[in-house]
Amino acid sequence: MTLAATILPSVRGSLKADAPLAPLVWFKAGGVAQWLFEPKDADDLSDFLGDLDPAIPVMALGLGSNLIVRDGGVPGVVVRLGKPFAKVEQLDATSLRCGGGASGILVSSTARDAGIAGLEFLRSIPGTVGGFVRMNGGAYGRETCDILVECEVVLRSGERVTLPLDALGYTYRHSKLPEGAVVVSAVFRGIPGESTAIQAEMDRIAAAREESQPLRSKTGGSTFKNPAGHKAWALVDEAGCRGLQLGGAQVSEKHTNFLLNLGDATSADIEALGEEVRRRVKAKSGVELEWEIQRVGSFADAAQNLVGVKK
Structure with missing residues (x-):
């Protein structure tokens, strides 16, 4: 998914093509950034974006703690602010x-x-x-x-x-x-x-x-926003989702508003598990949970399904 280098502006920081993002996010899953830019300073960032084709998308990346990077990767430029x-x-x-x-x-x-x-x-x-x-x-x-x-x-x-x-x-x-x-x-x-x-x-x-939280696991932090008058974790628990598993992804036994990568989960596993939790919560309580975790990039396979959900 590499763009021709000639269309990108020069930089003083680091600019890498097809950069793996899984090592940079807490879930340790997902595809590559078409381009990963780590600017040297704010002027470097400003000059780069000013000269970059406006049609090329740009996304900022922090510690990657509240993020699902889909397996097909992220098109355009991912900006990561370093030291x-x-x-x-x-x-x-x-x-x-x-x-x-x-x-x-x-x-x-x-x-x-x-x-x-x-x-x-x-x-x-x-x-x-x-x-x-x-x-x-x-x-x-x-x-x-x-x-x-x-x-x-x-x-x-x-x-x-x-x-x-x-x-x-x-x-x-x-x-x-x-x-x-x-x-x-x-x-x-x-x-x-x-x-x-x-x-x-x-x-x-x-x-x-x-x-209260599975801090030493591959996770993305709080998965869903708390709906008005409710706690997301309680709704997930009431819907019987504690420990629910899909592929290598699981709803945490310790805190049910956390999803876990048990070791070999794909981002598709993690996101599909989250959607199954949303479906079960809606069916049980009538409340539609909203994602708090950001989901970015492209699916590796557009045919997503929930085959293999187990508990």
Whole structure:
């Protein structure tokens, strides 16, 4: 699925054709990126997108924790922000500027050291700042919209713009960030706090995750959004899906809103299992679960079916 190299702009970072994405995502499954671009800095990204044929799709990739990459791969350019975008700096007594590639652990730890409270929940989200901003990432009663001041974005056109909180149109696990836009940094604001108390809250959150979630498995995090008035995991459990298996994919026994790659699952296995869970939940409770995990790319085989579902 390689494009002719001559049609792509030159870069100062890394640009690879037919790059495997499975090693870069938590499920450890899926196809290749037609092109994988790791820019050297924001100018490199801006220049590249500005010169890139507008018809070529662009997708940003963070830690790959909330993502199914389909087995047929991802057409166009996948942008992955590396170390140059993983820096966090303190702006004032309660604010941090965080690179789009910075992890939730780095942001919350930097906030703790600076005596900034209110960002502890980021410790529990396995992703990067760019993903938090795009998906309004949240946990333990807090969301990105509660702490975001503004973000700097490179649009698909290559233009660099700064967007304030109210321009993102946040709702539950969703923003109105334009398609193909890449978040290169964000300013988060908390409140004054004591480092020891902040660490204690981070420890509490980490312990709660360890107890309730299959953290050491090949998974994609929370699979479905919580419907209004319901918990997704409870609906999945009530529909009899705990431990449900399709091929190499399984609904977690520990937390039923997590899907697992038991070792050799294809992305088709994982996605088809999720669709079967949605079907069973709808039949049992009448509630239609919405995917929280993003599903991107092309199917290797368009004829998807649910043959082989077992428990």
